[in-house]
Amino acid sequence: MTASPASARTLAAREALEEALVRLRIGKPTNPKLAELAVRGKLKVTVTTVAAEAGVSRTLVGVENCRFPDIRRRILEGDDGKEQRPVKGVSAVVRQLRADNAELRRQVQVLRSQQAITLARMLEAERIAQLARDDLARTRKGPEGDPKTGLVFPMPVRARPPYGRTRKKT
Template sequence: MPKEINFNDEAISAQTKTERALWEALQRIETGAPNNPDLIDALKSGRLRVNFATVAKEAGCSRTLIGVEGCAYPKVRDAIIQRKSQPLKAEIERLRARVAELEMKLRERDSTYAELLLRTRALQRGRTPLGSSASPSAKERRDAMTLVTVPKSKSQSDR
């Protein structure tokens, strides 16, 4: 009689040691606790993903047991396919948020740099005494921003 294994509220009956090893490997990868040294390194560098190769490597068996249609363990294959797409969407959203944050910081830096450039020019022209802030005109601000704004790369302008 097969042993019943519960992973993420899924009742899976493991028919063989290999199938059980695959399910356990999938669970370890999902929880971030792989045993394979290469996968531990991938986890530390943030590159560990749920896919056929990593599950097979963690289980210590061939990828062809789960990696091709009509394979020996279709339930394990289906579970991997289901889990494979979920983290990528979250990762994409996280990276988009990070890009937006960095773009905001870059605009803030450019604005600060432009303000400092305007103050420096005003002081060089002797328009303001030391210790007081220069109050540049709108045209001077625009001109200063054109000096510090980095042209967008082709990939940024395609958005």
């Protein structure tokens, strides 16, 4: 008995998908566009790339209840055996990026206000330090502005020898 043309095409598609999956996993695709991605190191094993490499329609492995669910499962498991997360819609990605952007803008606003407070404190500290320097300079110069009549620092007084001791005469 000979196989029907439809079953022959199905077997050929299965073989093409399995071979394409192997070629993509080892990084040796025959599709020119995928080969270029492999050279640049940006080739990923996805349902679309496997179908393109096999030269078959993506719908054979691209949907949940497809014709080859075992091949689809192997593609989605990837090299490490972990399930890849499903691709989000563009609107969901844009919505998430906008939320992230809003959060980052809020953080920038908080950091700018903290920076302004720190700058104000620094300027106030510089103003107080300048006042202290001016006051010290005024004190050192004295009332008439003469540096010789400025601050008087007490000098230590030499202590007298204790009672009962006398100096030796030499």
